[in-house]
Amino acid sequence: MKNNPLLSICIPTAARAEYLRNCLESLIKQPEFFTDNVEVIISDNASAFDDGGATEVVGQEYAGKYENIHYFKNDANVEDRNFPIALSRANGILRKLSNDSIIYRTGSIGYMCEMVRKYMKDRPHLFFLNPRVDQPHRKTKVVDFDYFMRQTSFHATWIGSFAVWDTECQDLLEDTSGCDLKLWQVWKLCKMFEKRNKGVVLYKRFADNQQMKNKLQTLKYDQVFYINFMEILMPEIENGLLCPSCIKKIEKDLLFDFFTNWMLLWELQIPGYTFKGNQDFKERVLDIYKDKPYYRFFLIYYQFLRFLAKRGVLEAAMGRKKR
Numbered sequence: 001m002k003n004n005p006l007l008s009i010c011i012p013t014a015a016r017a018e019y020l021r022n023c024l025e026s027l028i029k030q031p032e033f034f035t036d037n038v039e040v041i042i043s044d045n046a047s048a049f050d051d052g053g054a055t056e057v058v059g060q061e062y063a064g065k066y067e068n069i070h071y072f073k074n075d076a077n078v079e080d081r082n083f084p085i086a087l088s089r090a091n092g093i094l095r096k097l098s099n100d101s102i103i104y105r106t107g108s109i110g111y112m113c114e115m116v117r118k119y120m121k122d123r124p125h126l127f128f129l130n131p132r133v134d135q136p137h138r139k140t141k142v143v144d145f146d147y148f149m150r151q152t153s154f155h156a157t158w159i160g161s162f163a164v165w166d167t168e169c170q171d172l173l174e175d176t177s178g179c180d181l182k183l184w185q186v187w188k189l190c191k192m193f194e195k196r197n198k199g200v201v202l203y204k205r206f207a208d209n210q211q212m213k214n215k216l217q218t219l220k221y222d223q224v225f226y227i228n229f230m231e232i233l234m235p236e237i238e239n240g241l242l243c244p245s246c247i248k249k250i251e252k253d254l255l256f257d258f259f260t261n262w263m264l265l266w267e268l269q270i271p272g273y274t275f276k277g278n279q280d281f282k283e284r285v286l287d288i289y290k291d292k293p294y295y296r297f298f299l300i301y302y303q304f305l306r307f308l309a310k311r312g313v314l315e316a317a318m319g320r321k322k323r
Contacts, residue, residue, distance in 0.1 A: 005093070006038070007109070008090035008091060008096065009038065009039070009041070009096055010041040010097050011023065011100050012097070013044055013055060013059075013100040014055070016047075016101065017051060021058050023103065023210075024040070024062050027040060030107070030108070038113065039069070039070065043074070043085055044071065044072065045077050045079070045082045046074050046076050056071075070089065080180075080182050080183075081176050083184050083185060084175050084176060093116055094116045094120070094126065094163055096128065097159040097160065097162045099159060101210050103210055104207050105205065105208065108204070108206035111136065122198070123165050124199045125189070125198065126163045127199060127202065128204070129151075138202075139202055140200065142197075142201060144197045148189075149233075149246050152201060153249065153254075154254045157183055162188070178232060181231060190236055221259065225254060226288055229254075230247070233247060259285045260301075262281070
């Protein structure tokens with residue numbers, strides 16, 4: 001295999017052997033995988049302590065079968081620091097983070113390699129949005145961070161959309177700011193745009209979420225996706241990269257298109273999700289937004305969706321994209 005493949009798919013994982021296997025299977029079924037253009041990096045976050053070594057078995061199995069799959073295991077669980085660690089273990093010209101719980105669509109890896117070839121000369125920041133509606137020919141050039149965030153909004157928090165060129169991967173192991181906020185990828189995007197205001201948002205839907213059997217939710221979504229997210233973004237107003245109106249747009253998008261879905265899952269105890277330590281989740285979110293001008297309208301909107309969800313119209317009410 002060449003030293004520098006076009007694309008590295010970097011998968012941080014921890015104790016989710018079954019989902020990892022499904023994700024890898026969706027990659028190896030694609031023709032582009034069997035070329036020198038693609039490598040897959042599995043960065044196991046010390047899973048052996050949680051799953052009896054099942055994730056390591058899967059990683060070693062696929063690394064043994066395919067020379068372009070590389071398995072690494074951390075000595076300890078380093079939490080979100082596993083994101084830059086995974087990227088640092090890659091060799092690709094473009095290095096893309098990936099959830100272990102997604103299934104790659106047919107042709108998606110070929111598409112990504114095509115985008116690397118198309119943009120590798122100028123190297124704009126590439127962002128794979130993965131919208132609900134597939135728009136393979138749509139590409140939006142962005143010339144500043146404000147416009148980028150208006151296009152991507154809270155989707156900027158999803159690691160599956162994040163990609164970085166090899167020339168921006170120096171000192172990744174020391175590049176851990178934002179990890180404690182559980183949004184390293186957002187912090188890194190800010191720093192990338194501070195250096196160079198040039199990007200492209202790609203609208204091809206490249207992956208779908210796996211059906212989770214019983215996902216334990218311990219993450220405080222309001223803390224991470226509002227408080228921590230805003231902590232990272234607000235300094236960019238002072239830096240001149242973001243306008244206050246952009247922050248207001250993202251806040252509203254979060255409430256209507258992100259928090260709503262998680263509040264419904266929490267309140268209605270939807271099968272497949274178990275919430276721990278989030279007893280007052282809905283109240284915390286509503287407290288954040290209680291003074292917003294659209295708050296009263298939101299309460300009506302939420303009750304309508306709740307009505308639909310309770311009557312089984314769940315897919316229409318909760319067209320959710322996982323972060």
